[in-house]
Amino acid sequence: MNPSTLLGMFFGLAIVVAAIGLSAEDPSNFLNLPGLLLVVGGTVAATLVSYPLHEVLRVFRVFGIVLKNERLYAERDINELVEVAKLKFQGQISRADEKLNRIKNPFLRSGMQMVLDGASSEDLITLMQWRISRMRARERAEAQIFRTMATFAPAFGMLGTLLGLINMLSAMDADQFGAIGTNMALALITTLYGILLSNMLFKPIALKLERRTEQRVMLMNMMVEGVLLMQEDRSPAFIRETLGSFLAQSEDELRDGERPSKRASGRRESPRRRPRQASE
Structure with missing residues (x-):
């Protein structure tokens, strides 16, 4: 269960009940x-x-x-993408296909399937950004x-x-x-x-x-960037480092300018561009 949601609902209800109990001679009057x-x-x-x-x-x-x-399972998605990218980088396309069938994220799976099928970058971006917009x-x-x-x-x-x-x-x-x-x-x-x-x-x-x-849009844009790196045959280590930097940056943006965590600050800034944002 989501603790913040339950805590907020309980705390709000408790405040209302306490205010009624302290101010009313007969609290049942507030039940209509x-x-x-x-x-x-x-x-x-x-x-x-x-x-x-x-x-x-x-x-x-x-x-x-x-x-x-x-949970959004961002770390799991990064690991699965890097594993398939490693097999493709090594030329083991058949094993990459087998690994692809076990990936749980359908958005990531469809993008990597297009890469293994030889789709162009334009087609990849068009389809994946359309799914993000939808x-x-x-x-x-x-x-x-x-x-x-x-x-x-x-x-x-x-x-x-x-x-x-x-x-x-x-x-x-x-x-x-x-x-x-x-x-x-x-x-x-x-x-x-x-x-x-x-x-x-x-x-x-x-x-x-x-x-x-x-949050989901940021993570999906990160996956788009990872799939494009995989299509460009970049090394698995570079893909992992780049996606890790994007993930840390996304978390910082969602915290509205809070100081980055120790884990995030320990990563070097990737030379790769920021992920493309989905159109409104």
């Missing part, structure tokens, strides 16, 4: 099932109107990805669904507020003073639910998915 149903149901309904059904259903799978601690577009669309839900949730909270106020005014006209408190609670609690769902669930998930996508 009609208000929660209005906000959650309205958000889901509006999302279904906005997106195709299969994209909305994919949200549940994406939410599972956020909860688990997904992956980025798909995962950005998944994150956008959560951003859309973050927009809808407060709106339906405000809708609940309007319904509660209308019911409250109707009860005042009919001298039903006992219903005034109930409707007022509905008017306020739905706004609370909408804000909480938007800012503690939907927006953080969208941000996490977008960051995950950028």
